[in-house]
Amino acid sequence: GAGVSQSPSNKVTEKGKDVELRCDPISGHTALYWYRQSLGQGLEFLIYFQGNSAPDKSGLPSDRFSAERTGGSVSTLTIQRTQQEDSAVYLCASSLDPAANTGELFFGEGSRLTVL
Amino acid sequence: DQQVKQNSPSLSVQEGRISILNCDYTNSMFDYFLWYKKYPAEGPTFLISISSIKDKNEDGRFTVFLNKSAKHLSLHIVPSQPGDSAVYFCAASAGGYQKVTFGTGTKLQVIP
Numbered sequence: 001g002a003g004v005s006q007s008p009s010n011k012v013t014e015k016g017k018d019v020e021l022r023c024d025p026i027s028g029h030t031a032l033y034w035y036r037q038s039l040g041q042g043l044e045f046l047i048y049f050q051g052n053s054a055p056d057k058s059g060l061p062s063d064r065f066s067a068e069r070t071g072g073s074v075s076t077l078t079i080q081r082t083q084q085e086d087s088a089v090y091l092c093a094s095s096l097d098p099a100a101n102t103g104e105l106f107f108g109e110g111s112r113l114t115v116l
Numbered sequence: 117d118q119q120v121k122q123n124s125p126s127l128s129v130q131e132g133r134i135s136i137l138n139c140d141y142t143n144s145m146f147d148y149f150l151w152y153k154k155y156p157a158e159g160p161t162f163l164i165s166i167s168s169i170k171d172k173n174e175d176g177r178f179t180v181f182l183n184k185s186a187k188h189l190s191l192h193i194v195p196s197q198p199g200d201s202a203v204y205f206c207a208a209s210a211g212g213y214q215k216v217t218f219g220t221g222t223k224l225q226v227i228p
Contacts, residue, residue, distance in 0.1 A: 004159070035218070042122075042220030043160070043205060056215055091159055104150065105216055107159030 004108035025094030122219035139206030146208040
Protein backbone atom coordinates (compact mmCIF):
# COMPACT_ATOMS: atom_id res chain seq x y z
CA GLY A 1 0.00 0.00 0.00
CA ALA A 2 0.95 3.61 -0.28
CA GLY A 3 0.90 4.37 3.42
CA VAL A 4 1.78 2.81 6.74
CA SER A 5 -0.66 0.03 7.55
CA GLN A 6 -1.45 -1.12 11.08
CA SER A 7 -3.55 -4.00 12.33
CA PRO A 8 -5.75 -4.57 14.15
CA SER A 9 -7.30 -1.13 14.20
CA ASN A 10 -9.09 -2.00 17.44
CA LYS A 11 -8.31 -4.66 20.00
CA VAL A 12 -10.17 -5.37 23.22
CA THR A 13 -8.53 -7.88 25.52
CA GLU A 14 -8.73 -9.10 29.07
CA LYS A 15 -6.13 -8.26 31.64
CA GLY A 16 -3.34 -10.84 31.63
CA LYS A 17 -3.68 -11.82 27.98
CA ASP A 18 -0.96 -11.28 25.38
CA VAL A 19 -1.50 -9.09 22.33
CA GLU A 20 0.34 -8.58 19.06
CA LEU A 21 0.14 -5.40 17.03
CA ARG A 22 1.39 -5.34 13.46
CA CYS A 23 2.88 -2.55 11.36
CA ASP A 24 3.58 -2.61 7.64
CA PRO A 25 5.71 0.44 6.77
CA ILE A 26 5.94 2.33 3.51
CA SER A 27 7.97 0.36 1.01
CA GLY A 28 11.60 1.48 0.98
CA HIS A 29 11.48 3.13 4.40
CA THR A 30 14.32 1.71 6.43
CA ALA A 31 13.43 3.33 9.74
CA LEU A 32 10.41 2.26 11.77
CA TYR A 33 9.08 3.63 15.03
CA TRP A 34 6.51 2.69 17.60
CA TYR A 35 4.82 5.35 19.70
CA ARG A 36 1.80 5.22 21.94
CA GLN A 37 -0.74 7.79 22.99
CA SER A 38 -2.58 7.22 26.20
CA LEU A 39 -5.80 9.09 26.94
CA GLY A 40 -5.05 12.78 27.39
CA GLN A 41 -1.34 12.29 26.85
CA GLY A 42 1.14 13.12 24.11
CA LEU A 43 3.01 10.75 21.85
CA GLU A 44 5.29 8.54 23.90
CA PHE A 45 8.28 7.01 22.11
CA LEU A 46 8.62 3.25 22.53
CA ILE A 47 11.21 1.86 20.12
CA TYR A 48 13.04 2.66 16.90
CA PHE A 49 14.25 0.21 14.25
CA GLN A 50 16.87 0.79 11.60
CA GLY A 51 16.51 -2.17 9.30
CA ASN A 52 15.96 -5.17 11.54
CA SER A 53 17.93 -3.89 14.49
CA ALA A 54 16.66 -1.65 17.28
CA PRO A 55 19.29 0.96 18.20
CA ASP A 56 16.93 2.57 20.66
CA LYS A 57 14.40 0.66 22.71
CA SER A 58 14.62 2.99 25.66
CA GLY A 59 10.92 3.83 25.60
CA LEU A 60 9.59 0.34 26.18
CA PRO A 61 7.75 0.66 29.54
CA SER A 62 8.60 -2.77 30.92
CA ASP A 63 9.91 -6.18 30.00
CA ARG A 64 6.34 -7.17 29.09
CA PHE A 65 6.83 -5.13 25.93
CA SER A 66 8.90 -6.40 23.02
CA ALA A 67 9.12 -5.69 19.33
CA GLU A 68 10.75 -7.23 16.33
CA ARG A 69 11.16 -6.40 12.70
CA THR A 70 11.83 -8.92 9.98
CA GLY A 71 13.08 -8.50 6.43
CA GLY A 72 13.52 -4.80 7.04
CA SER A 73 9.80 -4.45 6.65
CA VAL A 74 6.95 -5.64 8.87
CA SER A 75 7.21 -5.06 12.60
CA THR A 76 5.31 -6.66 15.45
CA LEU A 77 4.86 -5.11 18.89
CA THR A 78 4.02 -7.71 21.53
CA ILE A 79 2.61 -6.93 24.95
CA GLN A 80 2.60 -9.83 27.37
CA ARG A 81 0.30 -10.15 30.37
CA THR A 82 -1.52 -6.96 29.49
CA GLN A 83 -2.48 -4.53 32.22
CA GLN A 84 -5.16 -1.85 32.21
CA GLU A 85 -2.53 0.88 32.02
CA ASP A 86 -1.46 -0.55 28.65
CA SER A 87 -4.70 0.78 27.15
CA ALA A 88 -3.71 3.33 24.53
CA VAL A 89 -3.46 3.96 20.82
CA TYR A 90 -0.28 2.40 19.49
CA LEU A 91 1.07 4.29 16.52
CA CYS A 92 3.62 3.05 14.03
CA ALA A 93 5.61 5.37 11.78
CA SER A 94 8.25 4.93 9.13
CA SER A 95 10.79 7.18 7.48
CA LEU A 96 13.46 7.15 4.82
CA ASP A 97 17.11 6.35 5.53
CA PRO A 98 17.91 8.36 8.66
CA ALA A 99 21.17 9.56 7.20
CA ALA A 100 19.16 11.64 4.80
CA ASN A 101 16.21 12.16 7.05
CA THR A 102 15.25 15.29 8.85
CA GLY A 103 12.82 13.67 11.21
CA GLU A 104 9.70 13.59 9.07
CA LEU A 105 7.72 10.52 10.01
CA PHE A 106 4.81 8.92 8.20
CA PHE A 107 2.29 7.52 10.63
CA GLY A 108 -0.28 4.78 10.37
CA GLU A 109 -3.76 5.22 11.77
CA GLY A 110 -2.90 3.38 14.94
CA SER A 111 -4.11 0.34 16.83
CA ARG A 112 -6.44 1.16 19.70
CA LEU A 113 -5.87 -1.28 22.56
CA THR A 114 -8.36 -1.59 25.39
CA VAL A 115 -7.50 -3.83 28.32
CA LEU A 116 -10.50 -4.70 30.47
CA ASP B 117 11.50 14.42 31.81
CA GLN B 118 9.40 16.21 29.19
CA GLN B 119 11.95 17.57 26.71
CA VAL B 120 9.32 19.09 24.43
CA LYS B 121 6.55 20.99 26.13
CA GLN B 122 3.29 22.41 24.90
CA ASN B 123 1.82 24.21 27.84
CA SER B 124 -1.53 25.04 26.30
CA PRO B 125 -3.70 21.94 26.00
CA SER B 126 -6.32 23.82 23.98
CA LEU B 127 -6.89 26.97 21.97
CA SER B 128 -10.01 28.49 20.40
CA VAL B 129 -9.78 31.01 17.58
CA GLN B 130 -12.32 32.71 15.39
CA GLU B 131 -12.27 31.83 11.69
CA GLY B 132 -10.11 34.25 9.73
CA ARG B 133 -8.00 35.25 12.73
CA ILE B 134 -4.46 34.13 13.54
CA SER B 135 -3.79 30.96 15.54
CA ILE B 136 -0.53 30.87 17.48
CA LEU B 137 0.60 27.57 18.97
CA ASN B 138 3.62 27.54 21.23
CA CYS B 139 6.25 24.97 22.10
CA ASP B 140 9.27 24.98 24.40
CA TYR B 141 12.14 22.52 24.52
CA THR B 142 14.91 21.79 26.97
CA ASN B 143 17.41 19.67 25.01
CA SER B 144 20.02 21.91 23.37
CA MET B 145 21.02 19.03 21.09
CA PHE B 146 17.78 19.32 19.16
CA ASP B 147 18.47 20.80 15.76
CA TYR B 148 15.37 20.01 13.77
CA PHE B 149 11.84 20.88 14.72
CA LEU B 150 8.57 19.76 13.26
CA TRP B 151 4.85 20.32 13.62
CA TYR B 152 2.36 17.54 13.09
CA LYS B 153 -1.40 17.75 12.82
CA LYS B 154 -3.71 15.02 14.03
CA TYR B 155 -7.39 14.52 13.35
CA PRO B 156 -9.43 12.10 15.51
CA ALA B 157 -8.99 8.42 14.61
CA GLU B 158 -6.12 9.23 12.25
CA GLY B 159 -2.36 9.15 12.60
CA PRO B 160 -0.45 12.43 12.85
CA THR B 161 0.57 14.01 9.55
CA PHE B 162 3.58 16.21 8.95
CA LEU B 163 2.77 19.88 8.57
CA ILE B 164 5.91 22.01 8.54
CA SER B 165 9.46 21.90 9.84
CA ILE B 166 12.42 24.13 10.56
CA SER B 167 16.14 23.58 10.88
CA SER B 168 18.03 25.18 13.74
CA ILE B 169 20.05 27.23 11.24
CA LYS B 170 16.92 29.18 10.41
CA ASP B 171 14.58 31.28 12.47
CA LYS B 172 11.55 31.20 10.19
CA ASN B 173 9.98 28.88 7.66
CA GLU B 174 6.81 29.63 5.78
CA ASP B 175 4.48 27.38 3.81
CA GLY B 176 1.27 29.00 2.66
CA ARG B 177 -0.86 29.86 5.68
CA PHE B 178 1.58 28.17 8.05
CA THR B 179 4.72 29.78 9.45
CA VAL B 180 7.02 28.36 12.08
CA PHE B 181 9.29 30.62 14.11
CA LEU B 182 12.31 29.39 16.07
CA ASN B 183 14.00 31.28 18.90
CA LYS B 184 17.03 29.17 19.82
CA SER B 185 18.18 31.38 22.68
CA ALA B 186 14.81 30.97 24.33
CA LYS B 187 14.43 27.34 23.22
CA HIS B 188 11.02 28.26 21.92
CA LEU B 189 9.15 27.74 18.71
CA SER B 190 5.73 28.72 17.53
CA LEU B 191 3.37 27.86 14.72
CA HIS B 192 1.30 30.63 13.19
CA ILE B 193 -1.75 29.85 11.09
CA VAL B 194 -3.25 32.77 9.25
CA PRO B 195 -6.00 33.02 8.33
CA SER B 196 -7.39 30.19 10.44
CA GLN B 197 -10.02 27.97 8.86
CA PRO B 198 -12.49 25.52 10.44
CA GLY B 199 -10.65 22.65 8.72
CA ASP B 200 -7.59 23.55 10.78
CA SER B 201 -9.37 22.27 13.88
CA ALA B 202 -7.17 19.40 15.08
CA VAL B 203 -4.54 18.51 17.65
CA TYR B 204 -1.14 19.99 16.83
CA PHE B 205 2.01 18.29 18.05
CA CYS B 206 5.39 19.95 18.27
CA ALA B 207 8.33 17.58 17.77
CA ALA B 208 12.11 17.72 17.72
CA SER B 209 15.05 15.58 16.75
CA ALA B 210 18.83 15.70 17.16
CA GLY B 211 20.98 15.51 14.03
CA GLY B 212 22.08 12.04 13.07
CA TYR B 213 19.82 10.44 15.65
CA GLN B 214 16.36 9.73 14.54
CA LYS B 215 14.37 9.50 17.74
CA VAL B 216 11.74 12.16 17.34
CA THR B 217 10.45 13.54 20.61
CA PHE B 218 6.90 14.86 20.69
CA GLY B 219 5.11 17.31 22.91
CA THR B 220 1.74 16.62 24.51
CA GLY B 221 -0.24 18.46 21.84
CA THR B 222 -2.52 21.49 21.63
CA LYS B 223 -6.10 21.05 20.53
CA LEU B 224 -7.04 23.89 18.20
CA GLN B 225 -10.66 24.75 17.59
CA VAL B 226 -11.42 27.25 14.84
CA ILE B 227 -14.89 28.66 15.30
CA PRO B 228 -16.82 29.53 12.12
